[in-house]
Each structure stands twice: as structure tokens, then as C-alpha cells.
Amino acid sequence: MEGAFILEKLILVVIVFTVSLVIAMYSTLAERKIAGFMQDRYGPNRAGFGGILQPLCDGGKFFFKEEIIPAGAHRSLFILGPTLAIITACISSAVIPWGQTLDINGRQITLQVADINVGVLYIFGVVALGVYGIMLGGWASNNKFSLLGAIRAASQSISYEIGMGLSIIALLMVTQTLSMGEIVAQQSGFVNWNIWVQPLGFLIFMTCAFAECNRVPFDLPECETELVGGYHTEYSSMKLGLYMFSEYINMFVSSALMAALYFGGYNFPFMNDLGLSQNWITILGVIAFFIKIFGFIFFFMWIRWTLPRFRYDQLMNLGWKMLIPLAIANIVLTGVITIVKDTYFS
Amino acid sequence: MSIFYLVAFLAIIFALMTIFTKNPVHSVLYLVVTFFTLTIHYILLNAQFLAVVNFIVYMGAIMVLFLFVLMLLNLNEESEPMKSNLVKIMGAVAGMCLIATFLGAFKVITPDNEMVVGNAEIGLVKNLGKVLFNEFLLPFEISSILLLTAMIGAVLLAKKDPKKV
Numbered sequence: 001m002e003g004a005f006i007l008e009k010l011i012l013v014v015i016v017f018t019v020s021l022v023i024a025m026y027s028t029l030a031e032r033k034i035a036g037f038m039q040d041r042y043g044p045n046r047a048g049f050g051g052i053l054q055p056l057c058d059g060g061k062f063f064f065k066e067e068i069i070p071a072g073a074h075r076s077l078f079i080l081g082p083t084l085a086i087i088t089a090c091i092s093s094a095v096i097p098w099g100q101t102l103d104i105n106g107r108q109i110t111l112q113v114a115d116i117n118v119g120v121l122y123i124f125g126v127v128a129l130g131v132y133g134i135m136l137g138g139w140a141s142n143n144k145f146s147l148l149g150a151i152r153a154a155s156q157s158i159s160y161e162i163g164m165g166l167s168i169i170a171l172l173m174v175t176q177t178l179s180m181g182e183i184v185a186q187q188s189g190f191v192n193w194n195i196w197v198q199p200l201g202f203l204i205f206m207t208c209a210f211a212e213c214n215r216v217p218f219d220l221p222e223c224e225t226e227l228v229g230g231y232h233t234e235y236s237s238m239k240l241g242l243y244m245f246s247e248y249i250n251m252f253v254s255s256a257l258m259a260a261l262y263f264g265g266y267n268f269p270f271m272n273d274l275g276l277s278q279n280w281i282t283i284l285g286v287i288a289f290f291i292k293i294f295g296f297i298f299f300f301m302w303i304r305w306t307l308p309r310f311r312y313d314q315l316m317n318l319g320w321k322m323l324i325p326l327a328i329a330n331i332v333l334t335g336v337i338t339i340v341k342d343t344y345f346s
Numbered sequence: 347m348s349i350f351y352l353v354a355f356l357a358i359i360f361a362l363m364t365i366f367t368k369n370p371v372h373s374v375l376y377l378v379v380t381f382f383t384l385t386i387h388y389i390l391l392n393a394q395f396l397a398v399v400n401f402i403v404y405m406g407a408i409m410v411l412f413l414f415v416l417m418l419l420n421l422n423e424e425s426e427p428m429k430s431n432l433v434k435i436m437g438a439v440a441g442m443c444l445i446a447t448f449l450g451a452f453k454v455i456t457p458d459n460e461m462v463v464g465n466a467e468i469g470l471v472k473n474l475g476k477v478l479f480n481e482f483l484l485p486f487e488i489s490s491i492l493l494l495t496a497m498i499g500a501v502l503l504a505k506k507d508p509k510k511v
Binding site: 117121124125131157161178 | 394
């Protein structure tokens with residue numbers, strides 16, 4: 001590996017990190033603004049023009065608050081919890097293709113940090129790891145509400161991972177590859193988007209993504225009405241901030257994942273008919289990808305301020321008795337359609 | 347090669363830590379790290395699919411369930427039930443039997459047995475899938491039936507008898 005390659009990847013990693021952190025930061029403001037809009041009020045508008053500096057103020061406040069580690073807590077695991085949560089949230093964006101290739105002075109630069117040939121599974125692994133942060137934090141707090149939150153998080157994430165995995169299998173039967181780069185490259189234009197062939201799979205995937213991100217209506221691990229604050233009841237200062245931050249980064253990454261897997265990623269309609277140079281197509285593609293991502297983030301927030309929270313048994317019934325059978329039916333259906341298409345219409 | 351030795355060393359250290367720590371939650375966490383080192387081993391062998399499946403299934407699902415059960419039971423040093431000496435002796439004997447089996451197996455492999463160098467790309471998803479569904483289809487299906495049976499058995503055991511409730 002030559003130096004230029006490493007430098008190029010390093011710059012890309014720094015950009016991806018910065019962008020995901022800034023988006024997570026401004027998602028907090030967007031969430032409050034959208035909540036305000038939906039409830040017919042202003043939302044934060046004091047710090048800066050229209051509240052634009054609000055996330056910075058919140059961040060500063062988190063840093064200066066007193067750091068409390070409860071006396072009965074398990075110190076090292078108490079610190080490890082939020083650390084793991086934020087690390088796993090940050091590394092999952094490594095395999096997402098942000099755009100096509102840029103051509104700078106004859107050098108082809110792919111806008112993807114790593115195109116490993118098991119990309120989709122890598123994201124699954126990292127998501128599965130993410131629950132350790134919540135579990136360890138909740139257990140180490142030595143508080144019954146935290147513990148209940150942690151246990152809920154664990155069973156919820158395991159239950160919905162199955163549905164998510166099964167919905168992805170149907171998608172993989174269509175795409176025939178596990179590499180994120182190839183999956184997105186196949187969806188060139190508008191009619192090739194996977195949503196047209198996998199609408200049911202997308203619905204299942206999206207529901208499971210909501211549950212994996214612990215977002216309303218599936219935010220049972222931090223259900224205030226039953227568990228005070230859930231798994232982060234005992235957390236204060238920036239440790240609480242990290243938990244919240246990792247939730248917003250997860251939301252950003254799962255929006256990116258939904259856009260990339262089902263909505264064509266950086267592909268946009270008529271991209272091959274514009275007659276622009278490759279660099280312009282790439283730049284427009286990145287913009288299109290981010291518009292899709294913001295659309296999904298807005299959808300996440302829209303749902304949050306519209307739907308009430310599920311009860312825990314309803315959550316489990318939905319996961320095991322509805323989504324998993326539906327996902328299996330989707331796999332069978334996809335298989336049958338693929339075979340019929342191959343034998344009679346090829 | 348030096349990476350292999352480093353990772354193997356770490357794997358053994360963390361495996362030992364799993365056994366010797368008193369706190370069951372720490373023990374599970376060390377086991378998670380041990381599985382992670384095994385994942386790195388698979389990557390070194392260019393078995394990407396196996397690596398990532400090991401990562402998802404063992405680290406992401408099975409160990410989360412272990413941790414889940416430990417947290418529900420809230421085990422710690424004081425509440426840990428003491429095992430009787432008979433159980434300990436039986437455990438030791440069973441462990442010795444396993445070691446004897448391993449030693450016997452390793453003695454058969456002498457260095458002059460020629461190493462079989464297979465296809466280096468065999469660990470990639472495409473090749474692995476083809477091998478599984480062509481050459482090893484029967485064992486593959488039988489093992490999946492075995493897993494299904496175990497699952498049904500577990501559900502049946504967990505289900506309460508409706509007459510007794």
C-alpha cells in the first residue's frame with residue numbers, strides 16, 4: 001500500500017467522522033424544531049439566528065456539568081458503557097458508499113472507506129455489538145431501573161436483529177452480492193432501485209431499524225413513564241451526552257443504510273442522460289444521497305412526534321409473531337418470483 | 347506471521363482470564379474479547395464470511411444472551427452456589443479426557459504429513475456457498491435439521507403444560 005492511498009483513505013475517514021458528528025449534533029436541534037413545528041410552537045430560537053448555535057450550547061453544558069459516578073456502581077464498566085456505545089456507532093459508517101469515484105488529476109478516488117465483500121454483514125456485526133454499550137452501562141449503574149432498561153435493550157435488539165437479517169436475505173437474493181459498493185452501483189438510475197422489487201422487505205427493515213435505534217415507538221429501554229430514565233438513569237454530564245449522541249449517529253447511519261440498500265444510494269433519476277462529466281455526476285450523487293438521508297432522518301422524527309410508545313409485550317409480539325413470519329414469507333416469495341422469471345422470461 | 351503470534355497470545359490470555367475471574371459478568375466480557383481474537387484469526391486465514399458470522403453470531407447474539415441471563419439472575423461472588431467436591435472431581439476427569447483426546451489427535455499429525463494447501467479464496471462467500479450447497483449438501487441439511495430439532499425441543503421444554511396451570 002502506497003502512502004498516497006493511506007492518506008486518501010485517512011482524509012475520507014476524517015471527513016466521514018466529522019460529517020456524521022455534525023449531523024448528529026444538528027439532529028438534536030432539528031428534532032426539537034420539528035417537535036415545535038408539530039406541536040405548533042417555535043422550538044429553540046434564542047442562541048444564534050433561529051437557534052443555530054443551540055447544539056453548541058448543549059454540548060458545552062454537557063462538558064461543564066458535574067461528573068457523578070454512583071458509589072455502588074462498577075467504575076470501569078460504568079465508563080466503558082458509553083464509550084462502547086459511541087465507538088460502535090461511529091465505526092458502522094465505514095462500509096457505506098457515499099458517492100461514485102472522483103477523478104482528481106487522473107487519480108481515481110472512490111468515495112467509500114472500505115468496500116469489503118461482506119459489507120452488509122459487517123454492519124450487522126457492528127449493530128449487534130452496539131447493544132453491549134447499553135447493557136454494560138445499565139448493569140454497572142447498580143440501579144434497578146437501569147438494569148431493567150438494559151435487559152429490555154438486550155432482548156429487544158436480539159429479537160429485531162432476526163427480522164432485520166431475514167429481510168436483508170430477500171434483498172441479497174435479488175442483488176446477488178454482499179458488497180455495499182456493488183449493491184448501490186447496481187441501482188443506477190431510477191427504475192433499478194431495490195425498493196421497487198422489495199417493498200415488503202423495506203418495510204420490515206425500516207421497522208427493525210427503528211427498534212435497533214431505540215427510537216419511539218420502540219424506545220422501551222429508556223421508557224420514562226416506567227423506568228425513570230431507563231439504562232442511563234444514573235448517568236450525568238458528557239457520559240449521558242455520549243449515549244444521546246450515539247443514538248443520533250445510529251439514526252444517521254441507519255438512514256444512510258436504508259437509502260443505500262433500497263433507495264439507490266447516490267443514484268438519482270436521469271443521471272446518465274445529463275451528459276455531465278464524471279466528477280459532476282459524483283458530486284450531484286453525493287448531494288442526492290444526503291437529501292435521501294435527511295428525508296429518512298425527518299421520517300424518524302416525524303414518527304417520534306406522532307406515534308405513542310408500544311407496550312413491551314406488544315413489542316415482542318410484533319417482532320416475533322408479525323415481522324419474522326412476514327420476512328420468511330418475503331424470502332419464499334422472492335425465491336419463487338426469481339425462479340419463474342429465470343425460467344419463463346429470460 | 348508475527349500478527350498471528352500476537353493474536354494467538356492474546357486469545358490464550360483472554361481465555362485464561364475468562365476462567366480465572368471471579369465475577370461472572372467479567373468472565374463473559376473476557377469471553378467476548380476471546381471471540382474477537384478468533385475473528386481476527388479467521389480474517390488472517392482470509393475466511394471473511396466465517397469471520398463476520400463468528401462476529402455476529404457469537405459476539406453479537408450468543409454472548410448478549412449469556413450476559414442477559416447473568417443480569418437477570420444477578421449472580422455475584424456471595425450468591426454463587428458452591429459446587430460439591432464430587433462435581434469438581436468429575437469436571438477434572440472430563441477435562442483430562444478431552445486433553446488426552448487432543449494429544450492423541452495431534453500425535454497422529456506428524457510434520458512430514460504433507461500440508462494440504464487448498465484454494466486460498468475458499469473463505470469468500472461465493473466459493474463457500476458453492477462448496478456448501480454442492481459437495482456438502484447432505485451434512486449441511488442434516489445439521490440444520492439438528493438445530494431445528496433443538497429449537498423445537500427448547501420451546502417444548504419451556505412451554506408450560508396447559509393441564510397443570
